[in-house]
Amino acid sequence: MSSLQIGPHTVQPPVVLAPMAGITNAPFRTLCREFSGGKGLFVSEMITTRALVERNEKTMQLIHFDATEKPRSIQLYGVDPDTVGKAVRMIAEEDLADHIDLNFGCPVPKVTRKGGGSALPYKRNLLRSILRAAVGNAGSLPVTIKMRKGIDDDHLTYLDAGRIAVEEGITAVALHGRTAAQHYSGTADWDTIARLKEHVGAISEIPVLGNGDIWSADDAKRMMRETGCDGVVVGRGCLGRPWLFGDLVAAFEGREEDYARPTMKEVADVMVRHATLLGEWLGDEARGVIDFRKHVAWYTKGFSVGSEMRRKLAVSSSLAELADHLSALDLDQPWPAGADGPRGRTSGRDRVVLPDGWLDDPYDCAGVGADAELDTSGG
Numbered sequence: 001m002s003s004l005q006i007g008p009h010t011v012q013p014p015v016v017l018a019p020m021a022g023i024t025n026a027p028f029r030t031l032c033r034e035f036s037g038g039k040g041l042f043v044s045e046m047i048t049t050r051a052l053v054e055r056n057e058k059t060m061q062l063i064h065f066d067a068t069e070k071p072r073s074i075q076l077y078g079v080d081p082d083t084v085g086k087a088v089r090m091i092a093e094e095d096l097a098d099h100i101d102l103n104f105g106c107p108v109p110k111v112t113r114k115g116g117g118s119a120l121p122y123k124r125n126l127l128r129s130i131l132r133a134a135v136g137n138a139g140s141l142p143v144t145i146k147m148r149k150g151i152d153d154d155h156l157t158y159l160d161a162g163r164i165a166v167e168e169g170i171t172a173v174a175l176h177g178r179t180a181a182q183h184y185s186g187t188a189d190w191d192t193i194a195r196l197k198e199h200v201g202a203i204s205e206i207p208v209l210g211n212g213d214i215w216s217a218d219d220a221k222r223m224m225r226e227t228g229c230d231g232v233v234v235g236r237g238c239l240g241r242p243w244l245f246g247d248l249v250a251a252f253e254g255r256e257e258d259y260a261r262p263t264m265k266e267v268a269d270v271m272v273r274h275a276t277l278l279g280e281w282l283g284d285e286a287r288g289v290i291d292f293r294k295h296v297a298w299y300t301k302g303f304s305v306g307s308e309m310r311r312k313l314a315v316s317s318s319l320a321e322l323a324d325h326l327s328a329l330d331l332d333q334p335w336p337a338g339a340d341g342p343r344g345r346t347s348g349r350d351r352v353v354l355p356d357g358w359l360d361d362p363y364d365c366a367g368v369g370a371d372a373e374l375d376t377s378g379g
Contacts, residue, residue: 002014002224002230002231002252004016004041004172004207004209004230004231005207006041006071006099006142006144006171006172006207007099007140007141007142007171008140008142009041009071009098009099009142011040011041011231012039012252013039013040013248013249013251013252013253014207014209014224014230014231014232014252015036015039015040015041015220015231015232015234015245015248015249015252016040016041016042016043016174016209016231016232016233016234017029017032017040017041017042017043017233017234017235017238017245018043018146018211018233018234018235019043019044019045019046019075019101019103019146020045020235020236020239021045021046022045022294023045023239024042024043024044024045025044025045025062025278025281026064026065026066026069026277026281027274027277027278027280027281028242028274029042029044029066029069030066030277031242031270031273031274031277032238032242032245033068033069033245034242035242035243035244035245035246035260036245036246036248036249037246037249038068039245039249040245040248040249041071041073041099042069042073043073043074043075043101044062044063044065044073044074044075044097045062045075045377046075046076046077046103046106046377047059047062047063047074047075047076047077047087047377048076048077048078048373048377049076049077049078049080049083049084049086049087049088049373050078050080050083050087050373051377052076052087052090052091052377053083053086053087053090056377058377059377062377063096063097064281065097070098071097071098071099072096072097072098072099073097073098073099073100073101074091074096074097074099074100074101075100075101075102075103075146076088076100076101076102076103076134077102077103077106077111077116077117077377078102078116078130078373079114079115079116079120079126079130079373080130080373081126081129081130081132081133082133083373084102084130084133084134085133085134085136085137086137088100088133088134088137088138088141088143089137089138091138091141092137092138092139092140092141093139097141098141099141099142099144100134100138100141100142100143100144101143101144101145101146101174102130102131102134102143102144102145102146103116103117103146104117104118104120104121104127104145104146104147104148104161105117105118105146105147105148105174105176106118107148107180107181107182107183107352109352109353112180112352112353112354113353113354113355114355115354115355115358117180118147118148118150118151118179118180118352119151119180119352119354119355119358121147121150121157121158121160121161122150122151122155122157122358122359122362123358123362123363123364123365124157124160124161124164124362124363125363125365126365127161127164128164128167128168129365131143131145131164131165131168131169131170132168135168135169135170142171142172143169143170143171144170144171144172144173144174145161145165145170145172145173145174146173146174146175146176146211146233147161147173147174147175147176148175148176148178148179148180149175149176149177149178149179149189149192150179150180151179151180151181151352151354151359152179152180152181152351152352153179153181155359156179158175158192158196159195159196159199161173162175162196162199162200162208163199163200163203165200165206166200166203166204166206170206171206171207172206172207172208172209172230173196173200173206173207173208173209174208174209174210174211174233175192175193175196175208175209175210175211176188176211176212176233177189177190177191177192177193177210177211177212177213178212180352181351181352183345183347184236184344184345184346184347185346185347187213188211188212188213189212190210190212190213190223190226190227191227193208193210193212193223193227193229194226194227194228194229196208197227197228197229197230198228207229207230207231208229208230209229209230209231209232209233210223210224210227210229210231210232210233211232211233211234211235213342214232214233214234214235214237215237215340215341215342215343216237216244216247216340217244217247217248217250217251217256217259218251218256219237220232220234220248220251221251221252234248235344236342236343236344236345237343239295239298239343239344240295240297240298240299240300240301240343241298241299241343242270242274243260243262243270244260246258246260247259247260260335261334261335262335263331263332263333263334263335264303264329264330264331264332264333265331265332267299267300267303268326268327268329268331270299271292271295271296271299271322271326272319272322272323272326274292274295275288275289275292275319275322276288276319278291278292279319285318285319286317286318288319289316289317289318289319289321289322290317292322293313293314293315293316296310296313296314297310297314298343298344300313301336301339301343302335302336302337302338302339303329303333303336303339304330304333305329309325309328309329312325313325313326
């Protein structure tokens with residue numbers, strides 16, 4: 001079985017849970033780890049460096065890790081080298097995590113319009129300064145990055161960003177094979193993952209991970225086989241399917257016959273447990289069930305549920321109400337054909353929202369101000 005080395009941490013199998021806003025909080029990571037038997041690497045929601053340095057209450061809750069989470073992995077978002085450096089130093093000195101990932105892949109407008117996320121690697125000197133500040137303040141903690149191909153097909157940045165990452169001491173690089181303009185539409189370009197692996201491999205032995213359109217464990221193995229990448233990052237494919245990480249372990253151990261095919265009853269049990277964990281984490285059962293509502297459509301995809309019942313499930317306000325609605329379903333339904341396919345957002349955008357003049361000069365960093373540092377985390 002293949003393994004992945006992230007600094008001192010051996011990740012076996014070479015599978016990473018992608019950070020997803022509002023999704024990869026401690027309860028969801030717990031479910032994924034339970035199904036994987038603790039194998040793999042599970043990254044937190046995106047944490048804003050400014051909010052972390054200011055010890056924002058919501059942010060401090062988001063960086064909570066269960067005692068069983070090893071290694072503890074935090075993803076940071078920031079655009080100011082000084083603030084990023086302070087946040088990384090805080091994590092290292094206060095022992096808040098064991099691994100830091102930097103977000104250069106987020107395509108949402110509220111991030112890119114400030115020059116952050118998938119917009120930032122276009123500014124090569126700014127990217128270098130941020131990576132230097134992060135690595136320089138991380139002590140013994142490994143620092144990795146996750147990025148996209150570029151802003152659009154006319155402004156690809158991933159090869160330059162990969163080279164800069166190597167030069168600045170980054171431990172591993174993950175590439176989502178889409179541009180920011182694509183958002184989550186179309187098909188991920190796995191050829192760019194292969195090119196990045198070849199490009200980085202010519203100057204360094206750091207791992208290159210692939211991300212995009214991994215809907216099944218077989219997709220993960222196929223990506224590694226076709227691109228030569230060292231590991232995979234799984235995002236939307238696990239929405240409503242935390243047991244996918246059990247499938248991934250089985251695939252890399254050669255136990256394809258052990259892939260999960262849960263019945264509706266088994267899925268319903270996971271749904272109740274997920275909502276329960278959210279309530280315990282938030283300190284309020286009702287808030288946990290309300291937060292769980294966005295997961296209902298993903299968990300029930302493909303099953304014969306009916307629009308009215310889906311609506312009832314999605315407006316449940318207590319564990320008892322959620323369980324009662326689930327008990328009214330045909331719980332003997334087998335896993336639906338086709339339910340392993342795409343899920344989650346598929347939208348694209350005509351253009352990427354960027355700061356004025358952002359594309360004028362790939363090296364000039366003027367115009368990136370303090371307001372580009374979001375003061376909230378998780379999105």
